[in-house]
Amino acid sequence: MVSNAVPLPEGPIPPKQAGDAHHGVWTLLEQVADPEIPVVNLREMGILRDVRNGADGLEVVITPTYSGCPAMSQMFDDVVATLASAGVAARVLTQLAPAWSTDWMTTQARDKLRAYGIAPPLPSGCGVVTQVVQFALKKKASSLTETVACPQCGSQNTTEISHFGSTACKALYRCLNCQETFDYFKPY
Numbered sequence: 001m002v003s004n005a006v007p008l009p010e011g012p013i014p015p016k017q018a019g020d021a022h023h024g025v026w027t028l029l030e031q032v033a034d035p036e037i038p039v040v041n042l043r044e045m046g047i048l049r050d051v052r053n054g055a056d057g058l059e060v061v062i063t064p065t066y067s068g069c070p071a072m073s074q075m076f077d078d079v080v081a082t083l084a085s086a087g088v089a090a091r092v093l094t095q096l097a098p099a100w101s102t103d104w105m106t107t108q109a110r111d112k113l114r115a116y117g118i119a120p121p122l123p124s125g126c127g128v129v130t131q132v133v134q135f136a137l138k139k140k141a142s143s144l145t146e147t148v149a150c151p152q153c154g155s156q157n158t159t160e161i162s163h164f165g166s167t168a169c170k171a172l173y174r175c176l177n178c179q180e181t182f183d184y185f186k187p188y
């Protein structure tokens, strides 16, 4: 499994420009979306990590979000099928290290999630302190703790109903301002 000589970039992958290496392949693979979040493509999710020249030809590198996530095998198949249908000969490699993080999601992905009705993940480093936030909201210390904003109305007066929402990677929240419930994509 330790076969990668070339270190992979960490963090969000910005959109590729016309002059960038393998621009056409990157653009092609932007057709592939996360099956659970069809509005966000694999590059924006931070799952598509690299397109590079390997020893045996072109290589496409993807990093799974959550190990055991059933959507990952479908994403892998979708990448292979998309390459094949465009006549691009490439090996698709799954790389587990460095591990994917919600911090790798691009700004566009977060905006699309919000528009889709899912609260995007807060930075994973700040910790999830939702219980504390309920109290902190009343105080001036709210700038120290980040809160999950409602994707419908933007209110930060929200509360967690269940730590597990429609999928294990999301939590179910309710907005106390507009009363809507929504999924929160948990930091990972």
Ligand SMILES: [Zn+2]
Pocket (backbone or CB within 6 Å): 150, 151, 152, 153, 154, 155, 175, 176, 177, 178, 179, 180
């Ligand atoms: Zn709301």
